[in-house]
Structure formats: C-alpha cells, structure tokens
Amino acid sequence: MQLTNRKVVVSNKEQSFAERMYLPAIAKGMIITASHLFKKSPTINYPEQKRPIANVYRGQHVLKRDENGAERCTSCGMCAVACPAEAITMTSGERKKGEEHLYREEKYAATYEIDMLRCIFCGLCEEACPKEAIFLTDRIVDAGFERKDFVFGKDKLVEKIDQRIDVTKRQTPEVLAFKKIPGLKHNELYDAKKLNKGHKH
Amino acid sequence: MTAFIIYKAIMCAAVFLLSLGVAAYATLWERKFAAFLQDRKGPSRAGPGGLLQPIADGVKMFMKEEIIPNVSNRSLFIIGPCLFMVTAVMTSVVIPWAKPMMIGGHLYDLQITDINIGTIYLLGVVSIGVYGIMIGGWASNNKFALLGAVRASSQMISYEIAMGIALIALIISSGGSLSLKDIIEGQDKGFANIVWQPLGFLIFFICALAETNRAPFDLPECETELVGGYHTEYSSMKLGLFLFAEYINMFISSAIMAGFYFGGYNFPFASELYAKLGLVEGDWLISLIGFGAYFTKIVIFICVFMWVRWTLPRFRYDQLMNLGWKTLLPLSLLNLALTVVVEYFRGNIHF
Numbered sequence: 001m002q003l004t005n006r007k008v009v010v011s012n013k014e015q016s017f018a019e020r021m022y023l024p025a026i027a028k029g030m031i032i033t034a035s036h037l038f039k040k041s042p043t044i045n046y047p048e049q050k051r052p053i054a055n056v057y058r059g060q061h062v063l064k065r066d067e068n069g070a071e072r073c074t075s076c077g078m079c080a081v082a083c084p085a086e087a088i089t090m091t092s093g094e095r096k097k098g099e100e101h102l103y104r105e106e107k108y109a110a111t112y113e114i115d116m117l118r119c120i121f122c123g124l125c126e127e128a129c130p131k132e133a134i135f136l137t138d139r140i141v142d143a144g145f146e147r148k149d150f151v152f153g154k155d156k157l158v159e160k161i162d163q164r165i166d167v168t169k170r171q172t173p174e175v176l177a178f179k180k181i182p183g184l185k186h187n188e189l190y191d192a193k194k195l196n197k198g199h200k201h
Numbered sequence: 202m203t204a205f206i207i208y209k210a211i212m213c214a215a216v217f218l219l220s221l222g223v224a225a226y227a228t229l230w231e232r233k234f235a236a237f238l239q240d241r242k243g244p245s246r247a248g249p250g251g252l253l254q255p256i257a258d259g260v261k262m263f264m265k266e267e268i269i270p271n272v273s274n275r276s277l278f279i280i281g282p283c284l285f286m287v288t289a290v291m292t293s294v295v296i297p298w299a300k301p302m303m304i305g306g307h308l309y310d311l312q313i314t315d316i317n318i319g320t321i322y323l324l325g326v327v328s329i330g331v332y333g334i335m336i337g338g339w340a341s342n343n344k345f346a347l348l349g350a351v352r353a354s355s356q357m358i359s360y361e362i363a364m365g366i367a368l369i370a371l372i373i374s375s376g377g378s379l380s381l382k383d384i385i386e387g388q389d390k391g392f393a394n395i396v397w398q399p400l401g402f403l404i405f406f407i408c409a410l411a412e413t414n415r416a417p418f419d420l421p422e423c424e425t426e427l428v429g430g431y432h433t434e435y436s437s438m439k440l441g442l443f444l445f446a447e448y449i450n451m452f453i454s455s456a457i458m459a460g461f462y463f464g465g466y467n468f469p470f471a472s473e474l475y476a477k478l479g480l481v482e483g484d485w486l487i488s489l490i491g492f493g494a495y496f497t498k499i500v501i502f503i504c505v506f507m508w509v510r511w512t513l514p515r516f517r518y519d520q521l522m523n524l525g526w527k528t529l530l531p532l533s534l535l536n537l538a539l540t541v542v543v544e545y546f547r548g549n550i551h552f
Contacts, residue, residue, distance in 0.1 A: 026512075026513065029512050029513065030508060030509070030512050032512075033238045033508065033511060033512040034238075034508065036237070036238050036239065036240055037237050037238060039240050040240075041236075041237075041240045041241055041242050042240065043241055043242045045242070045245070
C-alpha cells in the first residue's frame with residue numbers, strides 16, 4: 001500500500017577516499033562561514049538607531065485635552081467595555097464649580113488606569129471613545145522592573161498642557177468621518193433618540 | 202648579576218602581561234569573531250566598540266559569589282584551576298619572541314630562557330596542564346565534572362602521542378636541535394618548516410585543537426552533554442581561571458605553531474629589508490619588526506582557531522578516539538618515516 005508519493009530511496013553508498021578524509025568538506029564549511037565575515041549584519045543598535053514604524057502604529061495610550069486644555073474624557077466607560085483584555089479601570093468624579101478649565105464635561109475620570117501588561121494594544125478603546133479622548137500613539141511603553149510600575153495612572157496617561165501629543169496620524173478626517181457613520185454600535189447607543197426608542201420597547 | 206636579574210624579571214613580567222593581555226582580548230575577539238561569522242555585531246556596549254568588555258567580564262567574575270561545594274575536596278578544588286593556569290602561563294617561558302636586542306653593548310635574547318630541551322619542556326608542561334582539569338573535575342565530587350575530567354585526560358593522552366611524533370619529524374627536518382631558538386633561527390635562511398612538514402603541520406594543528414580543548418574537540422566541557430564539564434561546580438574567579446587559561450593555551454599554541462612551522466619572527470626577505478633600512482644586528486628596530494611579524498602570525502592562528510570553532514560541530518566521543526588513535530597516530534608515524542627518507546636524500550641525515 002502506498003500512502004504518499006514522497007518516498008525517497010536512501011543511498012548507502014560507500015564514502016570515497018576524499019569524503020573519508022573529511023578535509024575537503026571541512027574546507028568547504030570553513031569557506032561558507034568565512035564568506036559571512038563580509039556580509040552586512042542586519043542588527044540595528046536600538047536606542048541609537050530606530051526602525052521606521054508605521055503611521056498607524058499602536059503604542060502607549062494618551063488621554064487628550066481639548067483646545068482649552070480641559071480633559072476630554074467624561075468617564076463614560078465605553079473604552080473599558082470595549083477592551084478585550086479588561087485592562088482599563090476608572091472611577092468617575094463630578095466637576096465642581098470653577099473646574100471648567102480642567103474638565104470639559106460635567107463628569108470626569110477621577111482615576112483612570114490602564115494595565116500595560118494586560119493591554120494588547122488593539123486600539124478598540126480608541127474606536128469606542130465617543131469623546132475623541134483616548135488615542136494610541138507611536139510611543140513605546142517603557143520597560144520596568146516591577147509589575148505595579150506597569151499600571152499607568154492619569155499622571156502618565158493624560159498629556160501635559162505644554163507637551164501636547166500629536167495624534168493626527170491616527171485621527172485623520174477619514175477616521176472622524178467613519179466614527180460618525182450611523183449604525184455603528186457606539187453611535188447607536190449615544191444617539192439619544194435611538195436610546196429612548198430602545199427604552200420604549 | 203643585578204643586570205641579569207633585572208633583565209630576567211622584566212622579560213618574565215613582559216611575557217606574563219603579554220599572555221594575559223592577549224588572552225583577555227582573545228575572549229572579546231572570540232565573541233566578536235563569532236558574531237561576524239553569524240552576521241551579528243557582537244559585544245559593543247562596554248567602551249567604544251566593546252573594547253572594555255574584557256575588563257567588565259573580569260570585574261563580573263570577581264564579584265560573583267564563590268561557592269565551594271561541601272562534598273568537594275576543598276584543597277584539591279582550589280589547586281585545580283591554579284595548576285591549570287600556572288601550566289598555561291609556564292609554557293610561554295621557552296618561546297623566543299624576537300631577535301636579540303643590543304642594550305649597553307650586550308646582546309639580550311628576547312626570551313625568558315633558552316633551554317636546550319625546549320621542545321620536551323613544552324610537551325612536559327602541556328601534559329601537566331591536564332592535571333589541573335583532572336584534579337578540578339575529580340575534587341568537585343560531581344558526576345558531570347568527573348566525566349569531563351576523564352574525557353579531558355583521555356583526550357589529551359591520545360592526542361599528545363601524535364603531537365609528539367609530529368614534533369620529532371619536525372626536529373629531524375629542522376636540523377636536530379630541541380631548542381626553540383635554534384628551530385626558529387634555522388628558518389631564517391631558506392624556507393619555513395611548513396614547506397618540508399605540511400603533513401606534520403596538519404597533524405600538529407589538529408592535536409593543538411584537541412590539547413587546548415577547543416571545538417571541535419571541546420568534549421571535556423560540552424554544555425549539551427555535561428552541563429559545564431570539568432568546571433560544572435566552579436564559580437567566580439576560579440571558573441574565570443579555567444576559562445582564561447584556555448585562551449592562554451590558545452595563544453601559546455598559536456605561538457608554538459607560528460614558531461615551529463611558519464618561521465616565528467622571520468619573514469620572507471627579512472634580511473634584505475633590514476639591509477635596505479641599514480639596520481645592524483642588535484638594533485631594536487629589528488627586534489620590533491620581527492616581533493610584529495611573529496605577533497601577526499600568532500593573531501592569524503588565533504583567528505583560525507576561532508574560525509574552526511564556529512564552523513565545525515563537536516565530535517562524538519568514539520569519533521574522537523578513532524581520529525586520534527586510528528588516523529592521526531598512523532599518519533604521524535608515516536610522516537616520520539617520510540621525513541627520514543626525505544632528509545636522507547637532502548643530506549641532513551647520515552648513517
């Protein structure tokens with residue numbers, strides 16, 4: 001019975017004298033290794049040299065501020081719901097009088113934590129965000145020595161007022177237009193009319 | 202007398218530091234060379250281009266915790282690496298590094314001592330070297346270390362015979378003197394010994410690989426089978442001594458091969474070059490150029506050692522023994538017989 005057509009007849013022929021001396025074979029091998037002396041090494045000296053990364057690279061998150069410097073996040077929890085790795089946790093706070101320059105909406109995230117060890121950098125939080133508050137950037141999450149160092153709080157996530165982080169590569173007009181398409185799940189939920197209709201049923 | 206003692210002391214210190222320095226940088230070059238052969242870059246972080254890596258490695262070795270197993274034989278455990286290191290350094294004593302130098306109207310040999318049985322001394326010291334491995338491996342009281350030590354000793358014994366016979370043939374063809382100085386000076390005029398001893402050189406080279414326990418003969422310390430071989434239980438600088446002595450051995454055997462077979466500090470048209478530069482015997486420039494030539498040859502041999510290591514896979518143990526006893530020993534005897542016949546017709550042997 002023939003199972004496959006990959007049968008190979010093994011050659012058991014005696015080695016010739018030259019083969020038994022091994023020296024020609026050794027010389028051949030030595031020439032092969034020596035030829036690699038003159039090949040360019042593909043290594044990149046990382047901190048000094050960096051590989052180009054894609055425009056839409058998904059790295060460390062940023063919580064954006066609006067043009068007045070107020071935090072955009074309203075602590076709706078959509079990102080935490082969307083997150084497949086359950087890396088996002090947050091608690092909400094209510095904006096007091098006189099804090100309008102700090103928080104854009106009446107409700108804000110009092111704490112906002114992303115566990116960078118759980119995060120899989122899929123970008124679903126960014127897609128879910130109705131307030132254009134969270135974005136993934138081209139920054140790489142720093143290495144650390146302890147697990148707790150990888151739970152990033154608002155101190156690391158919210159962009160500094162004087163050091164704005166450019167997300168125009170990810171927040172292109174096409175993306176903005178796409179997010180406004182009716183029928184997308186988060187648009188549906190946040191469309192007040194549809195929300196009321198749902199309650200009526 | 203004082204001048205003599207000072208001269209010897211300076212020579213000893215210089216050769217000692219040279220061996221250590223070359224061995225230290227051989228460790229770096231080994232890693233660099235391996236990296237180049239494998240399309241990598243090698244160590245490049247310590248100092249410019251990784252030049253301070255040997256110092257970093259040395260500091261690391263000293264800082265490591267030193268563990269002496271409770272079940273080991275404590276004194277022998279310490280003697281092992283010391284003996285290995287001492288014998289490695291001792292071999293450099295008889296090597297002449299360059300032509301004599303004239304200082305204050307007196308010709309000084311650039312050699313620690315020129316004993317007339319230099320070749321036998323070399324073979325003797327090299328075979329004592331295996332005691333370091335044996336003692337270290339046995340005193341560890343560990344089966345892997347013991348296996349490594351047993352392998353090392355049987356390997357050394359097997360390959361020393363072929364090596365010795367290859368050297369006998371060399372000495373016959375180079376004029377009959379056992380002094381290394383005479384052997385190297387004899388290659389001053391005419392050809393280097395490799396021309397008359399190609400087979401002998403091949404045998405000697407293979408045996409030198411085996412004697413220094415380097416790949417493809419690194420069975421005593423093969424990681425895949427024996428954890429670390431004879432130095433499994435060693436840590437800190439005692440391990441460092443074992444590893445370091447291997448590189449000193451490599452340096453010395455490169456020096457011996459370059460001296461015995463490739464003319465040492467002589468090079469083609471050396472006397473013509475010296476005459477053109479108007480140098481007379483004893484000029485320090487002659488010594489310097491000669492030493493440069495010798496050192497270049499040594500470095501090339503060290504590179505070949507590494508090149509072989511990063512090309513060939515390790516032998517199986519029975520293959521190693523077959524090669525030593527069934528191939529190299531008969532070959533070296535054949536080489537001896539051929540040498541005698543050739544030298545008879547060249548008129549160097551008279552019955």
